Structures are given as C-alpha cells and as structure tokens.
Amino acid sequence: MSRFAEPMARLIDELKKLPGVGSKSAQRFAFHILRATEEDAMALAAAIQALKATLRLCSICNNITDVDPCSYCSSPTRNQRLICVVEEPTNVAVIEKTRHYNGVYHVLHGSISPIHGIGPEQLRIGNLLTRVGDGQVEEVILATNPTIEGEATATYLCGQLRRSGLKVTRIATGIPAGSDIEYADEVTMLKAIEGRREL
C-alpha cells in the first residue's frame, strides 16, 4: 500500500512521468501543490488543460502552434523559399533570438538514433519532402545538433533533399563565442577548421 493518500499518490505518479523528475522531486511538487492556494493549484490545472486543448502541430512545418498554418508558415514577410530544419520546437526559439534569420522552419521532433530504435520513419520528414517537392524552395539549412544522432539525421536528409536539386547547407560548428581555443577538444577544433570561411 502507498504511504500517501490515494489522490496524493496519483499526483506523484503523474509528476514522475515528467522528464528529469524522480520520486523525491515528484513528492516535493505534489506537497507544494497541496499547500498552494486553491486559486494557484487550479491555475496550474487550467494551464495544462488549455495547452492540450488549443495547441497542435502546424500541418506544414510541425512547429507547435495555436493556429494552423503557424505564424511563420503564413507570414508574407518571411522568406518561404528558405527552410531551416531543426530537431525540436524549442530550437526555433533559439534561432529566432538571433534576429538574423528570416526564413521558415521545419521541426522533425527528434533525430535518427538506431540505438533507441528511431529511424527516419519515426521523424516528421514526409511533409518536408512534400514542401520541397513543388520546386518553390531554394535552400534547406540543416540545423540538427552536432551529435552522432544529429549528424546522422543531417546526412540522411541531405541524401533525400539533394534529389530535388535544391541547395542543402549545414550549420557551422566549432569554437563557442567567448571561449578559448586552448580548451577546445580535437573534434570541435577539427569542425572549426573545416567550417572556416573567407574574411
């Protein structure tokens, strides 16, 4: 039998499903919610309900949105001929923060990982190929992570996209801004040299 009353045990079990939340954190969150005001606890429940009721994936780019197509895909001021492919919806926000990208996006919702049994068919690649299929797109930037999985995904996509005859580019990787090359590992240093550009 659980050490907690049934509603408490139930909340703890649900919270444990969140990424990075173990038993102890789940208990801490559950007790916090129990002690919170009725208003705060209900606001949390309502926010979760509203999120699930109103948010969905954009049918064009798979980004999380409350309108379909999303604000990027329907924007007349963004370059619809330039697509930046990312692994997760959170990556879009990071690229937007640069304020120097005016193209649109395509969110894969993951990366190819044979160890975890994730192949290309588990990712949202189909509608990317449909998007480039009509010949309107000029360039696809592959902005998947510089990890084994991200590189494998970029290599796979490059093979698929090149068939359409469009320009396929990969984001540069290398030394982080503000750091010292003395502390760079050899893989990072090699990537930095390979990705050099003329000044």
Ligand SMILES: [Zn+2]
């Ligand atoms: Zn979209």
